[in-house]
Amino acid sequence: MxxxxxxxxxxxxxxxxxxxxxxxxxxxxxxxxxxxxxxxxxxxxxxxxxxxxxxxxxxxxxxxxxxxxxxxxxxxxxxxxxxxxxxxxxxxxxxxxxxxxxxxxxxxxxxxxxxxxxxxxxxxxxxxxxxxxxxxxxxxxxxxxxxxxxxxxxxxxxxxxxxxxxxxxxxxxxxxxxxxxxxxxxxxxxxxxxxxxxxxxxxxxxxxxxxxxxxxxxxxxxxxxxxxxxxxxxxxxxxxxxxxxxxxxxxxxxxxxxxxxxxxxxxxxxxxxxxxxxxxxxxxxxxxxxxxxxxxxxxxxxxxxxxxxxxxxxxxxxxxxxxxxxxxxxxxxxxxxxxxDMLIIRGANVYPSAVQKELLEVPGTGVEFRIVLEKKGHLDHATVQVEYNPVYYNNIPAHELPQQLDALQKAAAVKLKNATGVRFDVEVLQPETLERAISKAKRVFDHR
Known part of the structure; x- marks a missing residue:
């Protein structure tokens, strides 16, 4: 003992x-x-x-x-x-x-x-x-x-x-x-x-x-x-x-x-x-x-x-x-x-860790994501790319999967908007699309 x-x-x-x-x-x-x-x-x-x-x-x-x-x-x-x-x-x-x-x-x-x-x-x-x-x-x-x-x-x-x-x-x-x-x-x-x-x-x-x-x-x-x-x-x-x-x-x-x-x-x-x-x-x-x-x-x-x-x-x-x-x-x-690491997006303060927290609370999201920031005209444009979790959708018929992923995209966008006050475009990606980190993950790609 x-x-x-x-x-x-x-x-x-x-x-x-x-x-x-x-x-x-x-x-x-x-x-x-x-x-x-x-x-x-x-x-x-x-x-x-x-x-x-x-x-x-x-x-x-x-x-x-x-x-x-x-x-x-x-x-x-x-x-x-x-x-x-x-x-x-x-x-x-x-x-x-x-x-x-x-x-x-x-x-x-x-x-x-x-x-x-x-x-x-x-x-x-x-x-x-x-x-x-x-x-x-x-x-x-x-x-x-x-x-x-x-x-x-x-x-x-x-x-x-x-x-x-x-x-x-x-x-x-x-x-x-x-x-x-x-x-x-x-x-x-x-x-x-x-x-x-x-x-x-x-x-x-x-x-x-x-x-x-x-x-x-x-x-x-x-x-x-x-x-x-x-x-x-x-x-x-x-x-x-x-x-x-x-x-x-x-x-x-x-x-x-x-x-x-x-x-x-x-x-x-x-x-x-x-x-x-x-x-x-x-x-x-x-x-x-x-x-x-x-x-x-x-x-x-x-x-x-x-x-x-x-x-x-x-x-x-x-x-x-x-x-x-x-x-x-x-x-x-x-x-x-x-x-x-705080991001300022259209005047709002956003932390990558907060985005991660909200995404992981949406059923069906995977663990890999990234934030892409760009300028469109004079405005900030924010996109979150997130993979879906294949285990979660394992029993969904193939013909129903696109509809399910569309619902996932909308749910993630609403979740992020409510939590951060910023409207993110959400792109749901196939599993294993994003590069995996062997040490610290790079989550933000700021092209502004």
């Missing part, structure tokens, strides 16, 4: 005691980065703030400026290769990772041995909370390249004592053959690739609801916190679904992670302090359960520490107790939007 917690004293600590501990860690980090890291000293001097100005957690939110990804890119352009925020007097750098580099050149992450050991401990704690145990065999279907999510998952699984099968992503037919052959019990992947694996397994004729898997942890992109997506994965595979992750800059990135109660992601805020702030002003805190932007701070990283990193993620936070007994706050709805 396994213990319930990885570190019971830490995870069940009274909130007031933890808040004092967090404040002390913040003060220590502020002095470290100000005196040892030029990037932060310059940032704080320009803002007219000193470490000793922070006496309370509220001071930290209202006085300390945020760091944005664009600032990190600029720093690395000017101070090759790691920027002027690497850190001083460190133990040797033992790992170099990076962003996916969708803008061209990746942002590099340099990690010391001390920090990599810290990552292993935090990831093990969070994976344990999600439900992985040493008896599990973990199928790591993530991209082993620059993407630090894969390597962080691997080290967390190894530290926890479970068996890791780091197969990576791609070669999906082979993935599935090996998953069944080895009897792997836990899947770690992006939600998009998991759904692709599910679709492929069904085409192979497999009984997916009775696979060897018992649970999955989903990282790298929003999705597993969207109820319809979570349901599609959970029911399709017959597994328990855990949503997890912050951003790669914030490694250890597991510090937003669901426990076995599956009531939203716990925020392990004594490792990475997490704030919810105004979308328009990152120095303005918002009340509990108010939607806002997520800002993260490393409390123990010495190499490339992020202090008040503006993630661009949107969520809301609660301190309501969880039945698991952990006293960390929670993001009850997970991360449900990317403020940076």
């Amino acid at each position: 396994y213990k319930r917690y990885w570190d019971e004293e830490r995870e069940t600590m009274p909130r007031e005691k933890r808040a004092k501990l967090i404040l002390e860690k913040i003060k220590k980090q502020l002095h470290y980065v100000y005196h040892e890291i030029p990037f932060y000293r310059d940032l704080y001097d320009r803002a007219g703030v000193k470490p000793d100005d922070v006496v309370t957690l509220e001071d930290f939110t209202t006085k300390i400026p945020v760091v944005k990804k664009s600032m990190l890119r600029e720093s690395q352009e000017q101070h090759h290769p790691f920027g002027n925020y690497l850190g001083a007097n460190l133990s040797p750098i033992v790992r170099i990772h990076g962003s996916s580099g969708t803008t061209g050149k990746p942002t590099f992450y340099a990690i010391s041995q001390k920090d990599w050991d810290h990552v292993a401990e935090v990831h093990a704690m969070c994976f344990w909370a999600a439900g992985i145990r040493p008896s599990d065999r973990v199928h790591l279907a993530t991209h082993f390249s620059l993407f630090i999510g894969s390597w962080g998952s691997l080290i967390g699984v190894e530290k926890l004592g479970a068996t890791a099968f780091p197969i990576g992503s791609g070669e999906t037919d082979r993935q599935l053959n090996l998953l069944w052959h080895l009897g792997n019990t836990v899947l770690i992947s992006t939600p998009s690739y998991c759904l692709h694996m599910l679709e492929t397994a069904r085409h192979q004729g497999r009984d997916t609801a009775n696979s060897p898997l018992r649970m999955g942890i989903f990282i790298g992109e929003p999705g597993a916190g969207i109820p319809a997506t979570k349901r599609a994965i959970g029911e399709g595979w017959g597994i328990s679904v855990a949503d997890c992750a912050t951003t790669s800059e914030m490694t250890p990135w597991t510090t937003n992670c669901e426990c076995e109660e599956r009531t939203g992601m716990h925020v392990f805020n004594d490792a990475v302090y997490t704030e919810v702030v105004s979308k328009d002003n990152p120095n303005e805190p918002v009340p509990e359960m108010t939607s806002g932007g997520l800002v993260y701070t490393h409390l123990e990283r010495e190499s490339q520490p992020m202090i008040r990193f503006w993630s661009g993620d949107e969520s809301r936070m609660t301190n309501e107790p969880c039945a698991c007994g952990r006293t960390y706050p929670r993001l009850p709805d997970g991360v449900y939007g990317r403020l940076d």
Whole structure:
């Protein structure tokens, strides 16, 4: 019989005691980065703030400026290769990772041995909370390249004592053959690739609801916190679904992670302090359960520490107790939007994750879709292309299928209009029309 917690004293600590501990860690980090890291000293001097100005957690939110990804890119352009925020007097750098580099050149992450050991401990704690145990065999279907999510998952699984099968992503037919052959019990992947694996397994004729898997942890992109997506994965595979992750800059990135109660992601805020702030002003805190932007701070990283990193993620936070007994706050709805990914269509704000949520609630839609935006004259024109689910229409006579798909198209258009206020043209596509992602899915094609 396994213990319930990885570190019971830490995870069940009274909130007031933890808040004092967090404040002390913040003060220590502020002095470290100000005196040892030029990037932060310059940032704080320009803002007219000193470490000793922070006496309370509220001071930290209202006085300390945020760091944005664009600032990190600029720093690395000017101070090759790691920027002027690497850190001083460190133990040797033992790992170099990076962003996916969708803008061209990746942002590099340099990690010391001390920090990599810290990552292993935090990831093990969070994976344990999600439900992985040493008896599990973990199928790591993530991209082993620059993407630090894969390597962080691997080290967390190894530290926890479970068996890791780091197969990576791609070669999906082979993935599935090996998953069944080895009897792997836990899947770690992006939600998009998991759904692709599910679709492929069904085409192979497999009984997916009775696979060897018992649970999955989903990282790298929003999705597993969207109820319809979570349901599609959970029911399709017959597994328990855990949503997890912050951003790669914030490694250890597991510090937003669901426990076995599956009531939203716990925020392990004594490792990475997490704030919810105004979308328009990152120095303005918002009340509990108010939607806002997520800002993260490393409390123990010495190499490339992020202090008040503006993630661009949107969520809301609660301190309501969880039945698991952990006293960390929670993001009850997970991360449900990317403020940076928000689309403005004819003056309306639309999130791709909201479109995904609404589509998956229309009976008969498949899991693959994309949004295509164009200009027609002076106006925005929005189209959603979505595949239909062949399993749903399996027993429909061929001559009736066009009529059924026409009804699906109309139902999806009405659903999207009611939810977003934007009229989308909906195109219902044949299954397997859209390209499948082996990592993060590209959903938006903006040609305006």
